[in-house]
Amino acid sequence: MTLGKWQRVTEWPLTVLALVFLLAYSWEVLARTHVSLCETTINVIWIVFIIDYVVSISLAHDKKTWFKNNLLLLISIMLPIFRPLRLLRLVAVLNVLNRTSGMAVRGRITLYVCSSVILLIYVGSLAELDVERNAPGTTITDFGKAIWWAFVTTTTVGYGDMSPVTWQGKCIAVGLMIAGIALISVITATLASWIVDRVGDEADKRANETESETTRLRNNVAELTDTVNRLRDDIAKLRESPTVRDDGR
Amino acid sequence: MTLGKWQRVTEWPLTVLALVFLLAYSWEVLARTHVSLCETTINVIWIVFIIDYVVSISLAHDKKTWFKNNLLLLISIMLPIFRPLRLLRLVAVLNVLNRTSGMAVRGRITLYVCSSVILLIYVGSLAELDVERNAPGTTITDFGKAIWWAFVTTTTVGYGDMSPVTWQGKCIAVGLMIAGIALISVITATLASWIVDRVGDEADKRANETESETTRLRNNVAELTDTVNRLRDDIAKLRESPTVRDDGR
Amino acid sequence: MTLGKWQRVTEWPLTVLALVFLLAYSWEVLARTHVSLCETTINVIWIVFIIDYVVSISLAHDKKTWFKNNLLLLISIMLPIFRPLRLLRLVAVLNVLNRTSGMAVRGRITLYVCSSVILLIYVGSLAELDVERNAPGTTITDFGKAIWWAFVTTTTVGYGDMSPVTWQGKCIAVGLMIAGIALISVITATLASWIVDRVGDEADKRANETESETTRLRNNVAELTDTVNRLRDDIAKLRESPTVRDDGR
């Protein structure tokens, strides 16, 4: 069995599991009931993800490259603090959906980044709430505040009315800040590309004129070829005619 | 009646109504007198906007696409909290003015974005003041402070000397933050496009040289065609001359 | 006398006056001695700037366009609060220096923006200190703090350890924020243009290959022309030879 086949077979089950993971994690943090059930679910899904990781790396041809490309996956599996990263698999779904939709590059990037950022803000808020809620001196005490804090952080506004006090909360904050910079960068870059294209339309028109210049040149050569061909016919007649004249003499 | 005709007919009346809406809303929030008159005006305009929405969607050929493209319009009509969004219609006016002015792409984008941001900061301050003014523990107590807060938020500076405490105020803040990121992105992208163009002038010159290379090639072919034509004449003379010679013999 | 000649004649004297203005303003705000002397100097320079404005607009051919393009100048002359804007004339000097230096577009933009930002941070700090120093509840009490605040604002970091409390101070802050966004935008845009160029080197090489393709085509046409010319000679010989044969018979 190849890695590609394994990934195609496990794609949808793992996505569903990531969704269940998201629900269990949300339930555990927000409702704080049936915590043991949620924990069990999360742990079972964790084991499945570990199995998927081990099978994937054993099926990979170039284990070293695969290991390097999937370092984030390893981190999300090994370190409990980074377990929300497992939800990045949900972003991979978007990838699947996009592959079929035939959208333009810019549209796909925009959709991809917006979805990732929304997911990240939601999961970041959950995780932040989870680690900060009971810390002494905390300001992030309910989910509404956590979402607000996540927005203030991701947009790099940073009022400072709330800020994490635990080191785990600070790690999550750094993650959101980096995500925010990535978000601003991607939006700016996509817009820049769009404006360059819009402005470039005029340049394109000029390029078309160059093309038509080439076309005109081609027509010239075609005409010339015609002339030479007719010339050839003339010569051919010239060659024949003396013979005819010879014969007819 | 088609959707296009409906839009052309209602464009100016609806813009005027949006302006009246802006005045009534400003009056209500800032002066706090004749509140019931302002509310009545806002509600009447609201009903007109609902009628416009219903007529527009019933006239649209592809109702699904129209619905998707006008989701923001629906939100501004359905949710009272988002009613300031109805003023986006004023930005549409700019669109009309620009269509006729024949400005360059970059100039139009800049004008469009600057106007939107100024409108957004004004309306955002109004709305923020409206929802925050009477909240316990608020720091945004008059219009000057609200405008200051809106600038601090939109530019993503975020001193934190004032920050919203109500969830509606936080929603407005998130809107302004996103607008700020959009603003920075558009300015950067427009500038990038401009610099790329400026630097690209040299590249353009080289492109012109390539064009002249094509032109020179074309001249070569033209010369060649001339030569071949003269050759043809020579051949023609050659064909005639033996005949002449024959006759003259 | 034309506007252009007036500007060339007054360029250096006005720049020197702007520099004297900067010194007098700095002295007044920082040292707080000889205040009346500084004020007199500033007022005399102000009158000179008003005279320059009146003469310039009366010399301008298209008064309306000139008025629109120099709105900032009018504001800096009319409103005492915006008088530090008169120092923008110092940035104009840079313009002069650059015109002669033959720098590349990107280098000139970078130098221009960096100088403007440094000048803006210095003047912004001075003006902020001037208006905030004696306000009740102020946090900006000396020049060091004002400079620090100006950097925190311009880079859009916004710690909030200091923030303006007067409305004039807030106006200056908004100016610095906008300058900060402009700074980030220009740096990003310049870098983007540079990277696009660097990456584009490869594309350029391909373009050169296309050019050599055109060159090869040109060589082909040249060869063909040679062949046709030799052909013409052959025909010419052919025409002559029968005549010679005729004569020699």
Place this chain on the structure above:
Amino acid sequence: MTLGKWQRVTEWPLTVLALVFLLAYSWEVLARTHVSLCETTINVIWIVFIIDYVVSISLAHDKKTWFKNNLLLLISIMLPIFRPLRLLRLVAVLNVLNRTSGMAVRGRITLYVCSSVILLIYVGSLAELDVERNAPGTTITDFGKAIWWAFVTTTTVGYGDMSPVTWQGKCIAVGLMIAGIALISVITATLASWIVDRVGDEADKRANETESETTRLRNNVAELTDTVNRLRDDIAKLRESPTVRDDGR
């Protein structure tokens, strides 16, 4: 001995010394034991760096240009407060490693900037902790807080839960802010270049079609050349045939 040779010879020893400098500096700030040993190490390395500076400038052909290009180096050697800048030499190592690796422009820029930023955040935190730790009213009291503060500053979030109170700390903060703006700019610019390329793939395809247009034109000319050559053969035969006819008569 030339400057180039000197630099090649001293490259690795100086890099190792910079690393030792980093270790000694970290040890001194974090562990606060063997401080005098660390200080001695730092001072010895400092003397070596001064010697390198003096030798380099005396070997340089164009001393003025070299002086201008190495102003940062001079500052890091002259002013004890900026001594962490000496570690920029470590970034130069990356330069060496990259030169051999044949990475693409964008990859190299990304690697370079990320490494510089990580180094800068680490060293900035160290230096900040060093100068702020014992200041009255400080909030940056341990390395964890310093790292957190450095991230909050570099990403321009600026919560304000911690901010420097000493002027040295503020200088370091300004450095980190500028680095943060550079970071955002480089990421955005690299992304923009990447997106422009991706979107440009379609344009490239069109360019290829133009190329094939040229190729087709070339084929046309080649065909024409063939025709003309055959024509030449015909004429040659024509010239010979009368002779043959003459002979055969």
